[in-house]
Amino acid sequence: MTHSDPKHPLRVLQLTDPHLTAQSDGALLGVNTRDSLAAVIEDVLKEHGQPDLVLATGDISQDASVEAYRYFGEQLEAFECPSLWIAGNHDDTSLMNSIAAEFRADQSEWMQGGWHFVMLDSSVHGKVFGELSGEELAHLDNALSEQPELPTMVCLHHHPVDIGSDWMEKIGLKTREAFWRIIDKHPQVKVVLWGHIHQELHRQRNGVQLLATPSTCIQFTAGASNFSVxxxxxxYRWIELNPSGNIYTEVRRATQFEFELDENSSGY
Incomplete structure (x- = not known):
């Protein structure tokens, strides 16, 4: 099948929050993040086969290292398709974008399979919370205004809604009112997709599917008041998109992966 074949849905893979480091033995709360990413990629290929597009929604690196970003790009070569990367709070945005460019993964807009993808940078240098700058908000509004007929997915790292977790509410998207004002003006937006929260979420808001996805490494406890894993x-999340705007999505976990998690940590 070709990527643009209208008879088949566009198969999209979301990978998020791998928290890779320069070192091959780099771990987060006891979990080797390279090994956990490898287990996820193995599961994708076994359960779904090749995607048509990979969306990497931030915190690609834990230590903002060239080695981590390049390693991530090399691992994505298991997939015979384009990828799009956006920064999270642990990333160095300019460094990440420079490595993403080597893998042609630095585009802030993408059209494929009858869908329009808008990639936003919600990272704030040196901060855990997210914001969309005036420039990013203008990019969003302009991108949506230019393609009013195409069903659209908007991607960012930070959660733009309250997820019912007190400690995470302080580190979500601060500019959410401005964000939603733009989204609400553009009825072609069908999906808003993000990472950051290391857990599954699927809601609807004014006809828009709101999707968040487990990390390829450690998982945060849903609904926790304080930091908890x-x-x-x-x-990972698998999404099938039809040009009509209809979507099918599921979250899968690499249950074959064995690990020992440090559940007593107070942060990450």
Missing amino acids: EPRAPG
């Missing part, structure tokens, strides 16, 4: 397997 739970020993659930690393995961």
Whole structure:
């Protein structure tokens, strides 16, 4: 099948929050993040086969290292398709974008399979919370205004809604009112997709699907008031998009991956 074949849905893979480091033995709360990413990629290929597009929604690196970004790009070569990367709070945006450019993964807009993808940078240098600058908000509004007929997915790192977790509410997207004002003006937006929260979420808001996805490494406990992790397997989201605007999506976990999680940590 070709990427643009209208008879088949566009197969999209979301990978998020791998937290890779320069060192091959780099771990987060006891979990080797390279090994957990490898387990996720193995599960994708076994359960779904090749995607048509990979969306990497931030915190690609834990230490903002060239080696981590390049390693990530090399691992994505298991997939015979384009990828698009955006920064999270642990990333160095300019460095990440420079490596992403080597893998042709630095585009802030993409059209494929009858869909329009808008990639936003919600990272704030030196901060854990997210914001969309005036420039990013203008990019979003302009991109949506220029393609009013195409069903659209908007991607960012930070959560733009309250997820019912007190400690994470302080580190979500601060500019959410301005963000939603733009989204609400453009009815072609069908999906808003993000990472950051290391857990699965699927809601609807004014007809827009709101999707967040487990990390490819450690998982945060849903609904926790204070920082808390739970020993659930690393995961990913698979999405099938029809040109009509209809979507099918599921979250899967690499349950074959064995790990010992440090559940007593107070942060990451």
